[in-house]
Amino acid sequence: METPAFVARVEAATKTYGTGAGRVNALDGVSLGIEAGRFTAIMGPSGSGKSTLMHVMAGLDTVTSGRVFLGDTEITSLGDAELTVLRRRRIGFVFQSFNLVPTLDVRANIRLPFEIDGRKPTVEQQDWIDRLVDSLGLAGRLTHRPHELSGGQQQRVAIARALATRPDLIFADEPTGNLDSRTGREVLTILREAAAGYGQSIAMVTHDPVAASFADTTVFLADGRIAAQRDRASAEDISAFMLGMEAHA
Template identity: 75%
Template sequence: MPAGRRFSSVEVMDISQAHQAGLVARVSDLTKSYGTGSNTVSALDGVTIGIRAGQFTAIMGPSGSGKSTLMHIMAGLDTATTGRAWLGETEITHLRDADLTLLRRRRVGFVFQAFNLVPTLDVLGNIRLPFELDGRRPSRDELEWIDRLIESLGLRDRLTHRPHELSGGQQQRVAIARALAIRPDLVFADEPTGNLDSRTGREVLSLLAAASAEYGQSIAMVTHDPIAASFADRILFLADGKVVEERQRSTPDAISSFMLGIETAA
C-alpha cells in the first residue's frame, strides 16, 4: 500500500467565501489522475489548500506524493481532472490557454530545480526576460527594483555572463532575480535546491525567506527536504496525493520525524 493511505485528508484551511481574504492562490477538492483503465495513477486525491499572502509556504512530501502535480495545477501549467483552482480572485480552472499564459506571465514567478535559464542570454537578459515576453520595457521604478535585486542577490559582477559560465548557486540566484523582477503575486519554487550542494542550497533558501520577510513576497515552495522546509513560515504535508498535516515554522528534526511517520505508516 502506498505511504500515507492511513491518513485521512485533513481540512487544512477553510476556503469558503468568508475566508478567502489574504490568499494568493487556492485550490478546492482537486483530483488528478494520469492514464486510463488499470494503468490509472491517482496523483492528487481531494486537495483543498490556500497559499497565504506575504508568507513563505512549503509543500512537503515524499517523492511521488503529488507535490509537482499540485504546483503545476496551482500555477496553471497543468489542468486538474476534477476540482477548482484560483490565482488571486481569478478562477483558472477553465481559463483559455492564451488568458492563462498572460496571467502567469504578469502575476506568477517560477524557480525550478533545473534553473531553466535561457542559455543564449546573459544574466541581465535572463533577469529582464519576463518583460521581453510581455512585450514591454521595465519602467524606471521597475529598473530600480531590478537593480536592488541584482545587488542583494550578489549578481552585480556577473551581468554579462552566460548561464554556462556560472556556478549552480549563481544560476539559481539569477532564476530568483528573474522570478522576483516583475514583483509577482506569487512565486512558485519546485525543489529549488535540488541541484545545489547543501551550503549553496541554504543560501538560496535564505534569499527566498528574506524576499518573503523583507518584501512580503508570497512564495509556495515544493520540497522533499526537511531542511528546505524549515525555512518556511508554514508547512503543508502531502502524502499519497492528500494533505495530511499543516504546521507553522518547524525545525528540520521535527519535520523529519513527521515525514518518517508518513513513510513508515504504509
Template identity: 65%
Template sequence: MTYGTGEGAVHAVRSVDLEIPRGGFTAVMGPSGSGKSTLMHIMAGLETPTRGRVWIGDREITGLDDEALTVVRRRRVGFVFQAFNLMPAMDVMENVLLPFELDGRRPDAEQQAWIEELVARLGLAGRLRHRPGELSGGQQQRVAIARALAGRPDLILADEPTGNLDSRSAREVLELLGMACRELGQSIAMVTHDPRAAAHADRVVYLADGVVVRRDEAPAGADAIASAMLLLEEGTRA
C-alpha cells in the first residue's frame, strides 16, 4: 500500500502475504509506524491496496465499489475496538443487533437462537436492557464482542481490544476471544502492542516498515513476545 508518488511516496505495507485461518487467533504486532493499522484497514476493505489482492472468506474484495464493500463489511467482518464504540442510547440487545439494523434486516430464527447463545456465553443475559453507561468497561467490551459475533462473520478484526480495560477485565476479554476461536470456529486478527494480550493468540505476526519480518506459531509467552518486540524496535531504530 503506497501513499503519494515519486520521492515522497510512503510504502505503508509492502509484499505482505498473510492468511488468517478459520478458527485461528492471530496477533499483529510492530513498532509505531510499522503498518499495523494500514494492514487492518486493507483486511477490512476500508482501504484499497495499491497492488495485490484481498479476500474475505471466499469473496475477493479487491476492486469492489464502495457500496459493495459496505455490504461485505456488514455481513462478513466483525469489529472490536479499544473504545468499544457502543451506541449510548441503545441497550445491550439493541447494540448487539445493530449490524442487522444497519443492513436493513432482522435475524431469522436460527440467527436469533445463535445470538441468545452468545449473550448467555458472554455473561450478558441479565444485562440485556442495560445501556452502556450502566456497564463496566469489561461488560461493554463483552457487548462489543457479542455484536461482532452476532452475524457469524468470516473475520473478526480486533484493534487494541484491551487498551481501555484493567488487567482482570482484559484477561477475561482475551479468554472470550480465545473461546470464540476454539469453540465457535471464529477467525480473529488482533492488532496489539501488549505482549500479554498477544500471548493469548495462536500465532504472532510482527511487522516492521510495512513488511512481515517474523511469524511465531504457538508463541512461548508474554516474556518471549516482549523480547522479540524489543529486538524489532532496536533494529528499527538502528
C-alpha cells in the first residue's frame, strides 16, 4: 500500500497557554497529516483544540514544541515575514464570516490574492479564474459588491478567491456557520467537488456532523488529542461517534 502524500503535517505538536495552575494544553502531542487532494474535516467540541490545530498548520500560530510542515517545508521556526509570504502563495482561507472587502466588487475580491502579492494573473491563471466564476454561478455578479450579494453568494466569492491561486492547501473555518442549511449544503458540495474534481487539498474545521459528512476523512479531536480518524461517514454515524466521545469524556 502506498504511503499517502501529505500537503501539511504536524509531528508531536504541543501548544500550551498559561503557566502553573492556569496552564492549558490546547494541543497535546498531536501528530497528523492532511492528505493531498482530499477533503479533510477536523471535528471536536468547543475547546478540543481544532481551531488551534488549524492555526498552527496554517502558520498563524506557533507550537510550544513539536514540528510543523507545509509539504516538504518545515515552517516550525520560520519568521513572520517568511510565514506571511508562504501563506500568501501556498495557502487559501475560507472563513465563517466570508471576510470579503466591502469596497471591492466580486471580480476585485477574487483577484485580491494576486494584488496583495504584487502580481497580475497570467493568461492561464485568468482562464482558471473564469472557470471558477462560471462553475460557482458568479458570472452575472462580477460588478456587485458584497452587500449586494446573499450570504451564499458571498461564500462562493470567498471560495473562488481561495481557489484562484491554486494553493497547496485551503483551510476552511466553519465555512457554513453563517448560512442556512440548504445554502450550506451547496457550499459543502462545492468544496467536495474542488477536491474530487480539481485535486484541491482542503482542511475544514467544524463542529457540525452534517458538514463533516461531506469530507473524505474526518479527524476527531478531544482535549487537545486525536481521538479517532475515520473515512467518509454519514452525519448520523459522525453524530453518534461524537456523542460517544462526550459520554466517555
